[in-house]
């Protein structure tokens with residue numbers, strides 16, 4: 001049984017003045033160190049982390065291979081621009097394509113999920129010469145001008161730009177027939193998270209994704225999979241594209257890719273790659289050697305530690321064991337888990353944290369979202385199950 005955790009509302013050893021912009025609602029804990037799937041708070045309490053820093057920490061904290069790879073690269077050469085060849089960059093790109101088991105022909109490394117989507121959309125608009133993008137209701141693609149434009153609800157809530165850079169139409173998630181009406185010869189691309197993250201681990205499924213693929217082929221639009229959250233093993237497969245058997249023209253990924261070292265990638269099909277010209281894309285930090293060393297170490301660990309099998313096994317175990325107490329059902333794939341709750345998930349999140357377990361919520365108020373590291377084990381799932389069972393239904 002986990003020990004109760006006390007609530008912290010502000011850092012206890014913070015400087016006198018708080019100059020951090022106040023834009024983040026904060027969880028009531030302060031973390032000072034971490035190992036594996038465990039966080040240690042400023043009060044010395046241990047918290048089981050089922051949120052993984054928002055699906056970022058795939059390997060867990062303090063992974064030796066990842067830590068050593070970064071230390072080695074920091075000593076060897078911490079930075080060089082993309083204009084200078086580095087084998088670590090070339091190796092990371094090759095390794096990512098091989099890991100994907102998909103016929104991608106090139107990789108463009110950037111720094112964040114939004115930047116990856118921004119570039120994918122730019123490529124699609126430019127290569128098709130069209131002006132419209134289709135996205136899917138419930139989507140989250142990032143906070144920049146183009147990524148925010150295709151994010152469901154952003155324009156009413158936080159968008160902040162006077163206009164979007166292109167026209168956007170949103171497709172209903174449960175209506176494959178509407179795709180034909182809304183995806184037309186004016187559509188440059190459809191952008192979709194195969195398993196929607198922030199929406200609450202909403203698995204869009206093979207039929208819907210295959211219908212998008214078919215329609216894109218019919219009208220000459222490009223299909224972009226945003227696997228920033230659901231990619232790099234989180235679905236129990238290299239990418240959700242593998243899980244559903246649908247090949248996109250572009251695939252963006254980020255969160256677990258660097259295990260916390262900031263990095264992201266746009267993966268492109270042969271046809272899209274062939275349309276790229278020198279200096280049509282650019283970045284200063286993207287593809288830096290530290291990021292590429294982190295990517296190599298992440299992919300090496302996922303493969304050598306057989307983490308895809310583990311994600312499937314432990315993901316199934318969560319779904320078998322944790323439909324207890326206030327949880328009535330589950331959705332999502334692998335270790336992107338949405339637990340449906342009888343009452344506001346925020347309440348349950350607070351109650352779990354009091355018993356030493358950190359879980360996430362979603363834009364659906366009745367979904368508790370779990371995004372743990374891929375090294376989670378069954379015993380730790382048992383702790384979650386027992387804690388949920390003790391909560392009011």
Ligand SMILES: Cc1ncc(COP(=O)(O)O)c(C=O)c1O
Pocket residue numbers: 054111112113114115117140141142143193197198226227228229230254255
């Ligand atoms: C599916 C998806 N796309 C895009 C983003 C934006 O990524 P970033 O915050 O790195 O810009 C996120 C953020 O987690 C995401 O979950």
